[in-house]
Structure formats: C-alpha cells, structure tokens
Amino acid sequence: MIEGVQIPDSGEIRILEKSWEKDEHFLRKEIGLALQETRFQDRLTVEETLGLFAGFYGLNQQRTREVLEIIQLESKRATWIVHLSGGQRQRLALGIAILPRPRILILDEPTTGLDPNARRDLWKILDDFKSTGTTLILTTHYMEEAEFLCERIVMMDQGKILADGTLGQLLDKFGEGDLIEYVIDGENPAAEANTLSGVLSSCWDAETGQGILTVNSISETLPKFLDLIKSFEVSLTSLECRRRTLDDLFLAMSGRHLDE
Amino acid sequence: MNSTLFRLVISQFKLFFREPGVVFWSFGFPVVMAWILGIAFANKGEVMRNIAIVTENPAAVSALPQWLHKKTGTAAELSGESELEWEVGMNKGERARFRFRAMSEAEAVLSLKRGQISLWVEGSPGTNLSYRFDPDNADARLTYLLLETAFREKKSSELKAEIRPLTMVGIRYVDFLIPGLMAMSIMNACLWGIGWNLIELRIKKLLRRIVATPLRKSIFLFSHGLNRMILSAAEMLLLYVFAYFYFDIRIQGSLLALALVFLSGYCAFAGISILISSRVQNTQSGNGMINIVTMPMFILSGIFFSYHNFPDWLIPYVEVLPLTMLTNSLRGIITEGIGLTQVIQPSLGLFGIGAVCFALGLKFFRWH
Numbered sequence: 209m210i211e212g213v214q215i216p217d218s219g220e221i222r223i224l225e226k227s228w229e230k231d232e233h234f235l236r237k238e239i240g241l242a243l244q245e246t247r248f249q250d251r252l253t254v255e256e257t258l259g260l261f262a263g264f265y266g267l268n269q270q271r272t273r274e275v276l277e278i279i280q281l282e283s284k285r286a287t288w289i290v291h292l293s294g295g296q297r298q299r300l301a302l303g304i305a306i307l308p309r310p311r312i313l314i315l316d317e318p319t320t321g322l323d324p325n326a327r328r329d330l331w332k333i334l335d336d337f338k339s340t341g342t343t344l345i346l347t348t349h350y351m352e353e354a355e356f357l358c359e360r361i362v363m364m365d366q367g368k369i370l371a372d373g374t375l376g377q378l379l380d381k382f383g384e385g386d387l388i389e390y391v392i393d394g395e396n397p398a399a400e401a402n403t404l405s406g407v408l409s410s411c412w413d414a415e416t417g418q419g420i421l422t423v424n425s426i427s428e429t430l431p432k433f434l435d436l437i438k439s440f441e442v443s444l445t446s447l448e449c450r451r452r453t454l455d456d457l458f459l460a461m462s463g464r465h466l467d468e
Numbered sequence: 469m470n471s472t473l474f475r476l477v478i479s480q481f482k483l484f485f486r487e488p489g490v491v492f493w494s495f496g497f498p499v500v501m502a503w504i505l506g507i508a509f510a511n512k513g514e515v516m517r518n519i520a521i522v523t524e525n526p527a528a529v530s531a532l533p534q535w536l537h538k539k540t541g542t543a544a545e546l547s548g549e550s551e552l553e554w555e556v557g558m559n560k561g562e563r564a565r566f567r568f569r570a571m572s573e574a575e576a577v578l579s580l581k582r583g584q585i586s587l588w589v590e591g592s593p594g595t596n597l598s599y600r601f602d603p604d605n606a607d608a609r610l611t612y613l614l615l616e617t618a619f620r621e622k623k624s625s626e627l628k629a630e631i632r633p634l635t636m637v638g639i640r641y642v643d644f645l646i647p648g649l650m651a652m653s654i655m656n657a658c659l660w661g662i663g664w665n666l667i668e669l670r671i672k673k674l675l676r677r678i679v680a681t682p683l684r685k686s687i688f689l690f691s692h693g694l695n696r697m698i699l700s701a702a703e704m705l706l707l708y709v710f711a712y713f714y715f716d717i718r719i720q721g722s723l724l725a726l727a728l729v730f731l732s733g734y735c736a737f738a739g740i741s742i743l744i745s746s747r748v749q750n751t752q753s754g755n756g757m758i759n760i761v762t763m764p765m766f767i768l769s770g771i772f773f774s775y776h777n778f779p780d781w782l783i784p785y786v787e788v789l790p791l792t793m794l795t796n797s798l799r800g801i802i803t804e805g806i807g808l809t810q811v812i813q814p815s816l817g818l819f820g821i822g823a824v825c826f827a828l829g830l831k832f833f834r835w836h
Contacts, residue, residue: 213679213836236682247673251486252479263475264681304677 210345211241211314223312237265240310240342244317246301250290254281254300257289258307265308272307279303279333295326302330306337313337315346319353331356351454361454365462379452384408387456388421388433388449394442404432417445422452472683476691477698484699494661495703498653499710505649505772506642506715516553516565517611520576520588522600529570540618556618564614576600587611646711647798648771650704651733655765655791657700658737659744659758662692666745667754670836679835686830693738700734720805729801729811732818733794739825740790746832765791790821 209216212228212235220227226235248257258272276282279299284292292300298318305313315334319327327350334357338344348354354361355375363371363378371378385408401421402410406429412419423429426449437444484490521529529552533544536554544554550570557563568589571579576588586608587601599615601608666689669675678688711717719726744761748754768775768782769791778786786792793814800806 211680213676233682236680239680241677241680243677245673246677248677249479249483249674251483256479256482260475260479261681263472264678264683266471301677 237308238311240305240313242302242305242315242318244320248289251288253286253288255285261304262307275303275307295322312343317347363458370461385422385424386426386451391418391446392442392444395440397436397440400436473687473691477695480695495706498707502649505645509641516567518567518585520585521568521570522573522576522588522590523570642715643803646717647802648795651795651798652771653703654700654733655737657696658741659762661696662738663741663745663758667748675835689742697734719802721801722807725808725811726801728815729797732815735822736790736818739822742829743825746829747834765789769795793817
C-alpha cells in the first residue's frame with residue numbers, strides 16, 4: 209500500500225505530503241521500488257530493459273549507462289535477462305528502482321533467496337547509494353541486513369510495532385548483555401553458573417541439554433564457565449558465544465522466530 | 469512519436485523477432501494455410517466416386533461390364549477380382565468416374581463409417597437396384613444422381629457438348645478464400661498477439677514492476693496495439709504477395725478503401741482483445757475467453773465457406789459480427805472492386821466496436 213500498488217480499504221497514506229489518490233503520477237517519479245522478486249522479459253538485454261524503464265521516466269541513455277555502472281552490470285549490458293543469475297537480476301531490479309534518482313527508495317525484501325555473496329554485493333550498492341541523500345525504507349526478515357543498512361529500525365509483528373529506534377537503542381532497551389549458548393551431556397550446571405560473576409541470567413532446557421547464559425562480558429565470564437563445566441565432569445557438545453542480535457530481540461518480544 | 473511509446477514498441481518488436489516460433493505462426497502459418505487450402509480446393513479434375521455393391525457373392529462384379537455395356541453402351545474394366553472402374557460421359561459433356569467394389573453389408577457399413585464410400589447399391593444387374601445413402605449428405609446425393617443418370621439410358625461416349633470452366637480471376641474459390649484468411653489473420657493477430665500477450669504478461673507477473681512507474685495505462689495498451697498493427701500489416705502484405713504470385717490474385721478495388729478497412733478491422737479486434745484480457749488471471753480463463761470470441765466468428769463469418777447456407781433468421785446476426793463485416797469488406801474490395809464509399813459504413817461500425825471495447829478495457833484493465 210505504501211508502494212501505491214494496492215489500494216487501502218480505509219485511511220490515507222501521505223508521502224512527501226502527497227497522497228496516492230490525488231498525486232499518483234508525482235509520487236511514481238519520486239519513489240523507487242525494488243520488490244522481493246521482479247520479473248523481466250527474458251529476451252531483452254540488461255541495457256534494453258534499463259532503457260525501456262528509463263523511457264517510462266523520460267530519462268536518456270546517459271542515465272542508463274550511469275546506473276549500469278552503479279549496479280556493476282556493465283559487463284552484462286548485452287546479456288539477455290534469461291541468462292542472468294538471481295543476484296544479477298536483483299541488482300537490475302535495484303537499478304530500475306534508482307533510475308529516476310528517487311527521493312525515497314522502498315526495498316521490499318530485496319535479498320531474499322540470494323546467496324551470501326550476492327547479498328553482500330547488493331548491500332554494498334545500497335550502502336553507497338545511501339550517501340546520495342535518498343531515504344531508504346527497507347523491509348527485511350534478515351536482522352543482519354537491518355543492522356548493516358538501517359539507521360532506524362522499526363520491528364513489527366502482525367501489524368503492530370514492537371520496537372522503534374536505532375540499533376543501539378533497541379539493543380540497550382530490550383536486552384543487555386551478550387550470550388553464551390551451550391549444549392552439554394550430563395548434570396545441569398545452570399544453578400552454579402548463575403553464581404558466576406558477570407552472569408546476568410541463565411536458562412536451561414533439561415530435555416535437549418541446551419542452556420543460555422546472558423553475561424556482561426564474554427571474555428570475562430567464559431573462562432570461569434569452562435572451569436565450572438570441567439569441575440562438573442560433564443561433556444560439552446556445543447558452545448557458541450555471540451552478541452545479542454535483533455533476532456533475539458524479536459524472539460523475546462513476539463515469542464516467535466522471524467521466519468514463522 | 470512519444471519517446472516512451474517508441475521504446476515500448478521497439479522493445480515489443482525485439483521480443484517478437486527473438487521468438488522464432490511466434491514469427492512462424494504470425495508470418496508463415498497464414499501463407500502455408502492459404503497455400504494448402506488454395507491447392508486443396510482448386511480444380512481437382514474428375515473425382516473417383518467409390519460405390520459398394522452389397523452382395524454375398526464377390527464375383528457378382530464380374531457380370532457388371534457386360535451389363536453396363538448393354539445398358540449404357542460404355543466399356544468398364546475389372547481392376548481386381550471384386551472391383552470395377554467405370555468412366556462415363558454425362559449430359560453436357562461432363563464425365564463421371566466410378567469404382568465399384570463388391571462387399572457384404574457389414575463391410576459396406578464399415579466403409580461408410582470410415583468415409584471410404586458415401587453410398588451403396590443393393591440388387592444385381594438386370595433387377596431393380598436400390599440405393600442406400602444418407603440424404604443429408606450432399607456428396608452422397610450427388611453420387612446418387614450421377615449414378616442414376618449414368619444407368620438410366622444409353623449414351624454415347626462422344627462428347628458433343630463442351631464444358632467451359634469458370635476460372636477467371638475473382639470467382640475462383642481461392643479468390644473467396646484469401647480475403648477471408650486475411651480477415652482471420654487480423655482477428656488472430658489481435659486476439660492472440662495482443663490479448664493473449666497481455667494475459668501472459670499479467671500471469672508471469674511482468675506487469676507488477678511496470679505499475680510502479682509513471683507509465684500511463686493508455687500508452688502501455690496503445691503500444692501493444694500499435695506494435696501488432698505494424699506486424700499485422702506486414703503479415704497481410706506477405707500473404708497478399710504470396711497470393712498475387714501463386715494464385716494470381718489482384719486487388720480489384722480501391723487501395724485507400726483497403727487501408728481503411730484494415731485499420732477499422734484492426735481497431736475493432738484490438739479493442740476486443742484489450743477488453744477480454746483486461747482482468748483475466750490465468751491461462752485457462754484466457755484461453756477460454758479468446759476461444760469464446762473467435763470460435764463463433766470463425767465458424768459463422770464465412771471465412772472458408774459462404775454463410776448464406778445458414779438459416780435465413782441467422783444471417784442478419786452473422787452480418788453484424790466484426791469478422792463478417794471485415795471479411796465482406798475485404799472480399800468486396802479484392803474480388804468485386806468496390807470503393808471507399810461502400811466500405812465507409814462497415815468501417816465506422818468496426819471503429820465503433822473498437823472504440824467502445826478499448827474504453828471499457830482501459831477502465832477495467834488490471835496490472836496484476
């Protein structure tokens with residue numbers, strides 16, 4: 209609905225003080241859009257596709273060449289779309305979105321389904337594009353993506369806003385400390401672990417043998433925790449130390465994983 | 469030309485010519501169809517008419533030559549143990565050729581079902597013959613009449629009269645056929661080239677990204693119409709050039725009238741295509757919608773055979789079908805030599821249909 213593709217049942221969406229109902233033509237020129245999956249004509253080349261869309265915005269070939277460079281598809285300019293990889297297609301979709309130099313760029317899960325390299329390539333392009341002054345609105349299920357690209361994060365679940373702020377604000381507000389996740393085969397050390405200095409909280413699942421310690425500092429607490437495990441003479445089958453992520457926050461706030 | 473429209477049309481041209489199958493169906497198929505039908509319905513000479521003689525005795529055929537000679541004064545030859553071929557001169561110098569085969573009734577019924585014969589004869593020479601055939605079958609009726617005439621009295625094999633076949637340009641079957649094929653090509657080019665194409669673009673979600681651009685719906689739809697019109701004009705030209713050289717077909721009437729009729733017919737079917745494709749969401753519905761429009765006109769509008777054989781009450785309805793108006797106008801210009809004034813009325817009708825359908829299509833059209 210924000211993209212102006214679907215009509216709201218009620219209410220009004222105003223962007224740049226304009227509404228879709230009255231100023232659609234204006235807004236289409238000011239808003240760039242990259243969808244989760246964009247399909248193009250298989251038998252047009254990359255340059256022809258960009259040129260076609262440039263025509264819709266009344267742009268010339270010079271802009272097409274500039275965008276080809278930005279999305280790093282110059283070597284593929286004469287390649288038919290059917291021969292592009294998923295990542296290259298998404299870069300082309302992004303290229304079309306930025307063609308008119310939009311004031312607002314809406315990215316609807318732009319990296320879903322891409323391999324890590326292709327995702328990183330796209331992030332790099334978007335990170336560079338942020339410096340042009342365009343406002344990016346990114347919808348994503350990848351918290352890592354939001355952490356990398358977004359200055360302000362709004363977490364939503366089933367139409368409700370759960371949290372709103374910068375990454376630091378969200379992490380500070382909704383959860384302090386880093387995490388030590390472990391799996392052991394033997395007696396539960398959680399009660400003892402709770403008494404270690406620097407541990408903020410702990411939890412333990414007796415069925416799976418999985419436990420989580422929330423700590424002030426991993427480097428301070430981890431050696432003590434390992435000593436404790438040794439003294440219990442239990443077998444440690446898995447250990448992971450990490451910073452708290454937005455995924456943990458979402459789980460804590462909504463009770464559901466992001467992909468549910 | 470508007471730059472956006474120009475780029476859209478050029479892109480559609482590229483897509484068209486990059487699909488060899490589509491190019492063949494658009495350009496090659498109408499020519500191949502004209503060639504096959506033109507040849508198939510051209511002068512076929514004297515047709516051999518197969519007739520079964522129903523008897524339990526296959527050797528009964530052997531008595532036929534003598535009987536035929538006695539009765540008609542002509543000679544017949546046995547071409548097999550139970551088969552006989554007979555060529556006989558008819559009134560006005562026409563000739564008829566028959567092939568008689570002796571068989572049981574069960575075999576005759578089977579041959580009839582398979583279309584190998586259209587009539588069988590019961591009885592033997594010298595007795596009363598009875599003919600068995602479907603009276604609604606025109607070919608069977610003709611065979612009966614020829615056979616009855618041939619058997620009736622003695623004739624001379626000398627040809628006293630002369631047949632002068634009507635083969636002058638403008639009255640042959642192929643002259644009737646080619647304008648019909650041109651009209652059908654325009655209809656198909658629009659319904660499949662525009663209608664199906666738009667449906668396919670929607671189904672494949674290729675329109676979803678376009679909707680988020682400032683491109684106006686009217687320009688997008690117009691570009692599809694314009695692109696196919698140029699291609700369709702090329703198809704017509706190719707078909708005409710083929711018909712000109714292969715079948716010696718000449719346009720008797722006004723070229724201006726021809727251009728007007730082509731344009732109006734094209735507008736009518738382009739409008740219909742845009743309307744029927746405006747909301748279709750899947751291939752099954754799309755296929756059904758296009759067929760429901762094309763099939764009745766394909767059958768009724770006199771493309772291959774005259775619609776005047778239909779019941780009288782139906783004719784006025786048939787004549788207001790867009791394909792009938794287009795076919796009649798094209799046929800009038802190409803074979804009768806009619807001019808601009810005679811095609812203005814049907815052309816206005818076709819333009820009207822196109823304008824109304826385009827306006828409705830534009831209103832109802834959904835990008836996704």
